[in-house]
Amino acid sequence: MTKSQKDRMLAGELYLAGDPELVAMRQECKKKIQAYNRTSSDEPAQRQKLLQSLLGEMGEGCYIEPPFYVDYGSQVKLGKGVYFNMDCMLLDTCEIKIGDDVMFGPRVSVYTAHHPLTKKARLSGAELGTPVEIGDGSWIGGGAIINPGVKIGKNCVIGSGSVVVRDIPDNAIAVGNPAKVLRLLKPEDEAKWDQQVADFFNELKSE
Template sequence: MTELDKLAAGDWYDFKDAGVAAQKARAARLCQEFNAIGATDSVAQTAKAREILGAAGTNLSMQANFNCDNGRNIHVGNNFLSNYNLTILDIAPVTIGDNVMIGPNVDIYTVNHPLTAKGRRDALAKGFPVKIGNDVWIGGKVTITPGVTIGNNVVVAAGAVVTHDVPDNVVVAGVPAKVIKTLTE
């Protein structure tokens, strides 16, 4: 099994492997091109975003700066809006539903490393998918950690660190994020 095969299978892999590095280098180049376009040419910026992402629905709006590990593992639905400085470490799949708004300076991580010093010295990593439902608003400076699923109709308050799954129809806040309100419509 190659390191990319291990990564795809959800196993521990060597993140310094040439195949993994090439995947990240491609993403870095495309993100640099996206970020260089700037807001003055939204048509070109949207076209470049579509080149980076694995899939995107209608009404895609992404602001620079945007950075990712792969890009092809990111799938966003219709009416997706991200503000400035979004980072998605998409070594594993990141699936984002329809009508999702992401505030500035948000980080979404799918990669984790061993707790053992030896495992970290051996350059091991493992990916855990992140799923974000429909009608979600993620406030500024939120961090979403590997393996988290966020339900539908959720508000994640600014500054929250989401370390566990979030049910539908709630507001979560804090470090770590906890449900602070149920939403009814």
């Protein structure tokens, strides 16, 4: 049985984005995105309903600040407590899997879509994609770009404006273009920040 263009796209194989089924899927997604981006902050129930109809999976406590942009939506899987600041963009020709308690700064872009490297192949109209995964508890700084095929580990910090082109291990701080690991977070980092946060809230209670 011949594969559909949608099946090829989801499998990370060459496919034609102009296929009528895929065009219809993107058009339906655009309608929902436009509706979502027109909502106001006093319409949380409407926003939640639209996101649930748009995204493939979404855990409890997720919040996406409009405007928000996505190609299909159905390939996006969010864990619990995910937060996106404004102007984030996801090109989800393949799966984008985002773990629990992941936070995006403004204008973060996640791309699964890419193209053949040679001119003749690109002009053929064939495209392809590779999945992206971001682990639990990671923070992606504003303006960062996550490229196709990248896997970011758990509890990572990606500096603002970074361009991530290769996998990042758990507990890493990575910055730059291309993003490179500066160092790994250590137990003493956690102890230090836990103490600072505890002191901060104790101070608030005493005021």
